[in-house]
Amino acid sequence: AQTVTQSQPEMSVQEAETVTLSCTYDTSESDYYLFWYKQPPSRQMILVIRQEAYKQQNATENRFSVNFQKAAKSFSLKISDSQLGDAAMYFCAYRSAIWGGSEKLVFGKGTKLTVNP
């Protein structure tokens, strides 16, 4: 079974600074997707960024980028120029990409990010 581990229960960052959230995962599958989701106080889950395992290039979405290290099974999220609106719970998630495989998302326990003005 696949597992996702987020070792930082809480992180804080100063507004306009950069912060990196860690995520490691374990799987025996060769093809999969990795995600970072944001859950603000409203509790609406919002997709931040997605990485396909077969792609070597790290995904980037504006101020959000990932450092995907497939061999190390590591998938960290970097938030640049942090804004107050970035304050939220961040969940790392895994999903199989095997044809006909499970479409379930496996979530980590989350990291609470606080942005200080």
Place this chain on the structure above:
Amino acid sequence: GAVVSQHPSWVICKSGTSVKIECRSLDFQATTMFWYRQFPKQSLMLMATSNEGSKATYEQGVEKDKFLINHASLTLSTLTVTSAHPEDSSFYICSANSGGGLAAYNEQFFGPGTRLTVL
């Protein structure tokens, strides 16, 4: 992006009663929907996977008779908490996959959640 709605957003009920939560994909057809439960300050726990026209697949430890899931159409799935008790109080979130379920990637869109309080 695609929109998933949930109704109601908040419900309070008496112990012993049943509560139905609806999950709708508003602008796309979803062959697969998922139901999660989230306790305060914790991660999402998958309860079951719901496929249109077939029985839901429940995760280990989730009581099938307690949490009834029906996926009657490509845009609607319902979760009924039967004979609710205070320990069932939680935040319930649904999600729906876009696409036909056969493609390599179908993005999963989340509903806004339903807060259930059982007195």
